[in-house]
Amino acid sequence: MNRPVLLALLGAVLLTGVAVGYGVFSANRAQPASTAYSALSLAPGPRILFRSTASESKGHAAMVTAADPGAPRAVSELECLRVDAAGGTGVCLRQDGMLSTFQAAILDADLHVAREIPLVGVPNRTRVSADGRLVAWTVFVAGDSYNNGRFSTRAGLIDLRSADMIDSLEFLPVTLDGHPYTAADLNFWGVTFAADDSTFYATMSTAGHRYLVQGDIASQSLRTIAQNVECPSLSADGKRIAFKSAIDGDPAKGWRLSVLDLASGVRTPLAETRSVDDQSAWLDANTIGYAIARGSDDADVWAVPADGTGSPRLLIPHAESPAALG
Structure with missing residues (x-):
């Protein structure tokens, strides 16, 4: 989860009773009259949406070429709190009219809104499957009785082809360490999809622990497969997961960006040693992209090799939520 956003949200709740963070207001401010907007396309190609x-x-929402990501960006009129795209489908998590309402806007290849899905919380994460068929989202919610008024997370997904929706992963049965598990404090966030349009991965927290879970849409089930894995991002070949892990198992100490080999279970810490509070993205088979905050209202997209070698490099200044289009 994103600590600066969450802190802003908590402050907004205390002052107004509405779960709205500063980023929400920023995303909807009037833009300078000189801003030149462009018609963008989600068609596959060597470009990065962010x-x-x-x-x-x-x-x-904006776009740069993968070959020259530091060049001037093309900017869309579309305003979002989080974006993602794949397979000619995009998603824009955004404010919906009133300050306290939000939606997942499903986008076609020309960034036109094809469908609007109401969200029951403040947007935080989103993902589109590689073929554009599945879309997932994570939101902050408040008011769960077990949580003493603090914020929780809730994740849902939709199959755009069948229109079947899982409103919250909390509704699915969970197997923890091989045994059926139920608890009032289950939280889920950071969904990522496999290529079969049924398998997905996400983070589950309960009883102070965070787990990587593997889900199956067809069987409507979840099972834990590793501990201390947050905000997973599956590689295109389905063999590796980029993730953040709490340092010493304690999120208060920050997170280390790493890659998990699913077959062997080997974890490789990446060369980025700063705390990464983001759901990273595979920019290609060998490169991980992620955002590093530069204050409460700004960020940069960085990139680092996926094998633990090399060093971080600034990819796109003043940007977050990157998605490689191909």
């Missing part, structure tokens, strides 16, 4: 945090285009 959410701009630059002052002149803050909150807008």
